[in-house]
Amino acid sequence: MHTLYHHPMSASSRYIRLILAEYSQTIELLEEKPWERRMKFLQINPAGDVPVLMIDEGQFICGGVTIGEYLDETNGAMQREKRLLSEKSLERAEIRRLVDWFLNKFNSEVTGYLTHERVFKNFMSVEAGGGAPNSNIIRAARANLKNHMKYVSALAASRDWIAGNKISAADMAACAAISVLDYLGEIQWEDEPAAKDWFARMKSRPSYRPLLLDKVITLPPASHYTDLDF
Amino acid sequence: MHTLYHHPMSASSRYIRLILAEYSQTIELLEEKPWERRMKFLQINPAGDVPVLMIDEGQFICGGVTIGEYLDETNGAMQREKRLLSEKSLERAEIRRLVDWFLNKFNSEVTGYLTHERVFKNFMSVEAGGGAPNSNIIRAARANLKNHMKYVSALAASRDWIAGNKISAADMAACAAISVLDYLGEIQWEDEPAAKDWFARMKSRPSYRPLLLDKVITLPPASHYTDLDF
Numbered sequence: 001m002h003t004l005y006h007h008p009m010s011a012s013s014r015y016i017r018l019i020l021a022e023y024s025q026t027i028e029l030l031e032e033k034p035w036e037r038r039m040k041f042l043q044i045n046p047a048g049d050v051p052v053l054m055i056d057e058g059q060f061i062c063g064g065v066t067i068g069e070y071l072d073e074t075n076g077a078m079q080r081e082k083r084l085l086s087e088k089s090l091e092r093a094e095i096r097r098l099v100d101w102f103l104n105k106f107n108s109e110v111t112g113y114l115t116h117e118r119v120f121k122n123f124m125s126v127e128a129g130g131g132a133p134n135s136n137i138i139r140a141a142r143a144n145l146k147n148h149m150k151y152v153s154a155l156a157a158s159r160d161w162i163a164g165n166k167i168s169a170a171d172m173a174a175c176a177a178i179s180v181l182d183y184l185g186e187i188q189w190e191d192e193p194a195a196k197d198w199f200a201r202m203k204s205r206p207s208y209r210p211l212l213l214d215k216v217i218t219l220p221p222a223s224h225y226t227d228l229d230f
Numbered sequence: 231m232h233t234l235y236h237h238p239m240s241a242s243s244r245y246i247r248l249i250l251a252e253y254s255q256t257i258e259l260l261e262e263k264p265w266e267r268r269m270k271f272l273q274i275n276p277a278g279d280v281p282v283l284m285i286d287e288g289q290f291i292c293g294g295v296t297i298g299e300y301l302d303e304t305n306g307a308m309q310r311e312k313r314l315l316s317e318k319s320l321e322r323a324e325i326r327r328l329v330d331w332f333l334n335k336f337n338s339e340v341t342g343y344l345t346h347e348r349v350f351k352n353f354m355s356v357e358a359g360g361g362a363p364n365s366n367i368i369r370a371a372r373a374n375l376k377n378h379m380k381y382v383s384a385l386a387a388s389r390d391w392i393a394g395n396k397i398s399a400a401d402m403a404a405c406a407a408i409s410v411l412d413y414l415g416e417i418q419w420e421d422e423p424a425a426k427d428w429f430a431r432m433k434s435r436p437s438y439r440p441l442l443l444d445k446v447i448t449l450p451p452a453s454h455y456t457d458l459d460f
Contacts (some may be wrong), residue, residue: 061327066327069322093300097292
């Protein structure tokens with residue numbers, strides 16, 4: 001059994017947990033608080049970030065996109081119809097474009113700011129940059145979120161799943177990122193019915209269930225977070 | 231022949247140009263100015279960013295990491311010894327960790343800021359966020375750069391190449407990112423002899439030659455940019 005260093009409010013960590021659950025792989029979870037910059041963890045991943053997958057004593061795979069590719073090569077390729085990457089290069093490129101979108105672009109414009117300001121700063125000392133949330137940053141991130149949700153709706157309205165007609169790693173990445181914001185009550189679902197319909201399908205999958213149990217001390221989830229008919 | 235939408239000051243664009251040159255593929259280059267947010271280009275890549283590879287009429291691959299994977303699948307896999315991704319999953323993971331480091335982390339902490347402040351803002355209207363560079367941002371990015379260069383030196387001192395004992399896509403990504411900063415005269419080479427030795431080897435490769443000819447109007451390269459014995 002592999003071990004995953006993760007944080008419940010990290011979209012990339014949730015991405016890997018969803019993929020592992022889709023492939024029916026059980027995993028030991030170790031919660032890591034990246035803002036603590038723990039020396040032993042920095043030796044494992046100099047980037048200082050989660051997720052990190054320990055596949056064996058002293059063998060680590062770092063970063064959501066990289067772990068996702070590793071799991072496809074070592075696991076997904078044997079999953080036939082359940083594989084989350086296509087067999088075709090052009091379709092793989094479309095899936096990867098959207099994985100990158102939700103784990104990197106969306107994170108750098110929305111999720112990263114909102115989790116930092118609303119969650120992580122609560123736990124950080126003032127010297128380390130902790131303290132009260134910056135309302136200007138939150139406002140800018142929420143404006144960006146509106147545009148991203150329009151894009152999710154446009155994708156969901158024009159395709160069966162995020163990257164095409166088959167469920168893929170792109171759905172896991174989009175769902176991972178959006179589920180963190182859903183926990184924080186940041187999504188105005190009534191504005192985006194197509195995105196909501198897609199997310200409801202994702203939320204009712206068995207792979208999503210463990211995410212419903214995630215909790216951050218001092219910050220309970222939004223009231224509809226565990227509701228499958230939100 | 232493929233067509234690449236690129237910008238000379240985009241590390242991810244240079245990454246793809248280096249890979250194509252290593253695989254002896256000629257390419258048509260189209261310079262795109264992402265800050266103009268040209269409507270036709272946004273329809274091709276909603277992320278609005280370079281590089282984008284046009285492989286056929288109406289078929290586009292978006293983003294440095296994604297194009298890199300596509301080129302490995304359609305080209306690299308047939309290159310035997312010259313392939314820039316390993317055949318082994320664990321080695322591939324280490325290469326991908328470092329490609330992600332230089333195209334995403336390094337970009338979001340260093341290259342993105344320095345090119346935006348020192349290059350792109352010159353060409354942008356005031357309404358679009360153009361104007362004089364912000365010296366606080368430049369100072370912060372330069373402080374980050376020092377730490378990243380120490381990491382490059384540590385890698386270069388402990389391995390033959392950036393990701394291990396064989397040249398790989400990680401060298402192309404690191405070289406692409408650092409070459410943009412070298413153009414801007416941002417690298418203090420005398421501080422990092424191990425990184426300098428590695429970069430001199432990269433710079434003397436035939437694949438690097440086209441990058442030596444890159445020019446940005448109004449901003450000539452640093453005096454040593456084209457010097458192979460810098």
